[in-house]
Amino acid sequence: MLGSRWIRHLLPSPSSHLRSPVRHLMDLRSVVSHLKALAPLALAESWDNVGLLVEPSPPHQVQKLLLTNDLTEEVLEEAVGMGANMVLSYHPPIFKALKRLTSGHWKERLVVKALENRLAVYSPHTACDALSNGVNDWLGRALGPCVSVPIRACTSLSHPGGYEHILTFDCDAPATVLPRLQSLRDARVRTYPLMNKDRFHLSCSRDALLQALAILSEKPGLRDSMEIVALQKPPLLDTGMGRLCTLSEPVSISAAVERVKRHLGLAHLRLALGSGKTLESSVNVMAVCAGSGSSILSGVPADLYLTGEMSHHEVLDAVAEGHSVILCEHSNSERGYLQELRGQIAERLEGKVEVVVSKKDHDPLLVV
Known part of the structure; x- marks a missing residue:
């Protein structure tokens, strides 16, 4: 008969199952938030189509992210084959409007196969250019x-506080206009006392500026002291x-x-x-x-x-x-930039998502 000491050696450790590799996962929306923080989409050109382009039904967890310059059908098969949950395609695979999703066109097939295989697709494009x-x-x-x-x-992504203009004027009897100015949406009024009157600074949006001018036009004499400054976005x-x-x-x-x-x-x-x-x-x-x-x-x-x-x-x-x-x-x-981008993304995601660069992505033009 084996002693209890030997039996303990033969039995598996209760915690042995914990020694297998830990699967790191991150919710898709969290990944997208990190990507936007790395390359703000507001930096992209106005004509571009950037951000999350294909989203599987939530919740969607990301364990492996594949980077590519162009999302071709060959690269999509690579992503599916390696078990990726998300593709970052530098160029947006969806650019012109798609009126249908069929098997008749390769870009339509990309979207269909991505959704069938629960692959999210994201593109930063000109946000990374800038x-x-x-x-x-x-x-x-x-x-x-x-x-x-x-x-x-x-230029900066937004005006301070969202305001676009500053309207200044001097007034010695503000009681009739001040409450109405303070009630305007997207406007803030500040008062600076002068010798015999007060100076008012109204920081406001364009729409609020037009409303303020209509209010102030009712009081004679204010026009002479009015100054309007358009806020310029600093580079x-x-x-x-x-x-x-x-x-x-x-x-x-x-x-x-x-x-x-x-x-x-x-x-x-x-x-x-x-x-x-x-x-x-x-x-x-x-x-x-x-x-x-x-x-x-x-x-x-x-x-x-x-x-x-x-x-x-x-x-x-x-x-x-x-x-x-x-x-x-x-x-x-x-294409060579993808290696640097891979490191930047991996660092921001703190190793919770495996980030790899496509081996199938290549320039379509060859020297022959």
């Missing part, structure tokens, strides 16, 4: 250390579209080409030399814009433009103005 330390800052580091500033700076430092990069040390155009190749992991690029320039011409200032950058880069004073794509005539314009142009194809100018 973001400080976003895709354009990453692209701007292609030539080495530099000082970069946005080509087109973003957000380091945030905006494109980057103008002043290099710490100038490089030749030929050296710039090789550095861009290494930075993007590409064997080939397209180069247009600016008028009067050679491969040995110096690059001191570079303007970059990930994706399709002509609308941002046009007319910017730089030795070199680096972007994904420009039309033939846009390249001709740039060359005629003395700017050399490097084109690397649209998604090649963005």
Whole structure:
């Protein structure tokens, strides 16, 4: 007969089941909240379609998040195969309005298959274009250390307190108008005593301003002291579209080409030399814009433009103005940034969600 000491050794430990790996989960809405905090959607261009694009029926838990530059059917199958619960697609797979969801078009099939497999789909796109330390800052580091500033700076996301105007006026008998001004929605009144009268500051929205002017017009003599100031949104430092990069040390155009190749992991690029320039011409200032950058880069004073794509005539314009142009194809100018974005997201989610970068995502254009 075995002694009790030996029996205890043979029996499984009561807590042995706790030693298996712990599954970390995060609610979809919490993940989306973190993504918005990382890259505020208010930074995105007005024409863009950003944010949560496909939402499975709640509650939806996220354990694995797949990052991709483009959500193709191949990438979607990859996401399903690895058991992902969410896909972050840099480019929004839903851009133009979908009038039906059928198997007849590949983008419609994406939405259907995503919902069938309970895959949420999110896109930050131009919010990350504008973001400080976003895709354009990453692209701007292609030539080495530099000082970069946005080509087109973003403005603050909202006016202080939501007010758009300040109306000031002087009045010695405010009792007839003050209560009516204080009752206005989206308005705040402050009073500053002067020698023989009071000065009033009305911070307000545009609609409240029009109502206040109607009220004040009933009292003669106020117009002479009225002043209206429109509040301008101040620029957000380091945030905006494109980057103008002043290099710490100038490089030749030929050296710039090789550095861009290494930075993007590409064997080939397209180069247009600016008028009067050679491969040995110096690059001191570079303007970059990930994706399709002509609308941002046009007319910017730089030795070199680096972007994904420009039309033939846009390249001709740039060359005629003395700017050399490097084109690397649209998604090649963005895809390498996904590794940095993966680290930023993983840190913000505190390791509660596994974040991986797609192996199937690739530029559709090949050099043959």
